[in-house]
Amino acid sequence: MEAPKKEVTPVRLAVIGGGAKAAALSARSYALNHTVGDRPILIDIYEAVAEGANWSGGSGYTSGHQTLCTPIERDLGYPYVSEPEGVKRILFERFSWSAYLIDQSSRVHLDWVEGGRRPPTHADFAKYLTWAIKHSEAEVIKGRVVGLVESSGKWKINYRPVILKKSESLVYGHAKKSAESYDGVVVTGPGPASRVKVSRAGSFVFDGQTMWSKLDQVRVALDQVPPKDPDMPIVIIGAGGTAAAILAWLAANGQRSRNFIVISTQPAFYTRGDSVFENKLFNSRATWLSLPPKVRAEFSDRLNRGVVWNSVMGELSGIQRINFHYGRATQITGAKANARVSYLDAYDRSIGVDASVVFDAIGFDGWWWLKLLSKNSLSKFGGREALEANEVMGDDLAFNPSVWKLPPLHAPLQSSQIGPGYQSLMSLGSMASCILDAYLTPSDL
The missing domain is CATH 3.50.50.60 (FAD/NAD(P)-binding domain)
Known part of the structure; x- marks a missing residue:
């Protein structure tokens, strides 16, 4: 007679924002849950408007008609290396750009290839992100996050749920606390525009x-x-x-x-091309970590800011x-x-x-999420200045416990010291791997 299986408590993560990083995390969690380990990783995405909204052309940031600059082959699972084979296969077969086009129809993929593999528009990219999230097992919670609250070593999310879609705008209800507690939070998105x-x-x-x-x-x-x-x-x-x-x-x-x-x-626009020499650094971790912090910061700024x-x-x-x-x-x-x-x-x-x-067009506030923390929480780690110091972020793109006295918070936009591609669309698969694999145990792999 087989011994009853021990009930396993899943890892539960909250992702703030339903864009490319949320889609990559959702895709990888699906792949991990269907291949390795017995402890599922559950993703809840808190999105104020709609999946892919910032790329769609209907919610600001873009008209939707602009062409995506990042090569689309750098999709949600890219670069598909250093993976358990089953994870790599699921990511490519279910969540790659090619898989998305084929799912629309085989003709769409054929036309894309024979048409010279043209870059998609921002609106097309938004549709891809929406498709990927819906094909994953992530749950999307429609609402505007207004606070992150520590609760018994985990996170609770305060948010204003969408209660009505009125004409072109959404109406949000009164703030409420999430039913679930989260082992970690991932903050994504550019934040609001900085304004003169x-x-x-x-x-x-x-x-x-x-x-x-x-x-x-x-x-x-x-x-x-x-x-x-x-x-x-x-x-x-x-x-x-x-x-x-x-x-x-x-x-x-x-x-x-x-x-x-x-x-x-x-004094001028600084240009960015698709350089084979720069690209090598995006997924060569050993080479990147061999560089001094100042050089890493300069390289990341050169390509991302x-x-x-x-x-x-x-x-x-x-x-x-x-x-x-x-x-x-x-x-x-x-x-x-x-x-x-x-x-x-x-x-x-x-x-x-x-x-x-x-x-x-002076840019966006990448530290917008600090406003979600209470004064008491901010006082526990010294605020933004403490987090901007070198070597305060770990390989999981979360701030180190030596400085960060709160539950894990992963901040890809502040991860330039760990890798140059996690802030942008250049290494979405690696970004998701850094964050999610930290929640696996050795027996899972």
Whole structure:
């Protein structure tokens, strides 16, 4: 007579945000649960809008029509190495980009290959993410997370559930606490756009997060050329990927001949290509860890912050009148028919530039999730400054217990010291492996 099997308590993780990282984690948890170990890893995704929303074109951050810059072969399971064979097979057969296309129809995959394997649009990528999450065993909880609360060595999630979809917007209910307790939390997503202070210039000012859902208003503002100065420039604040995407949209929508000023602490757009030499570092862990922390930070910044892919730069090549002003924008004020951008130059002098329209693209707050913690929780580890120090993050992309006195919190966006590809789409499979494999025991493998 067989001895009864011992009941195993599953690992339960909460992922905040239903984008690419959530999809990769969901795919890997499915593969692990169906191949190795007896202790399942359960994923709950807390998503405020919809799976893949930030890529869809309906929720800001993009129009959805832009082309994905990261090669799509770097999909949810990439790079498919150093895996137990069964995990690798499930990831590729069930969750790869090719599997997604074939699931639509064999003709879709055929057309993609014979059409030259063209990069998908952001909206197409959003559909892929949605498909992958739905084909996994992850549970999606629709709601806006408003707090992370420590409870008996685990996490509880405070969130406002979606209670109604009213026209184009969602209505959220009162905050409630999650029914489940979580062994760990994974925070994902770019966070809200960082914004320069604006005073009385609303109809002429747009930001890199919300402008994509206000394109009709953008077109109206662009058509209102100040009669006294028809050559008044369009001002872009910032010189990273968001700024370049905005300029590319403007160039493609009849504004190519306008006068542009870019205000930034970069003197130009820094380009990013698909280099075989850089790519080797994304999945060569030993080589990466042999580099000193300063070099790792410089390399990650070079590829992930304030850089523009060559494919986007090609769309900007036809813009003739564009000038860079070195400085840090401090305020945007409005007049009757235009706006004025104030900035501090390299010598801390205050400079003002009149603008017909302003696009604020200074970036996003990658530490947005700290606002979900209580003051008491923040006091346990010293806040952001303590977490920005070198060697405070482990191989599982969670902050080390020597500094972090709370349950495990995995923060891929802050993981540049561990690997250069976990912040972006470059190594989604490796990112998921780092986080989930830490919850396996030796007997699972």
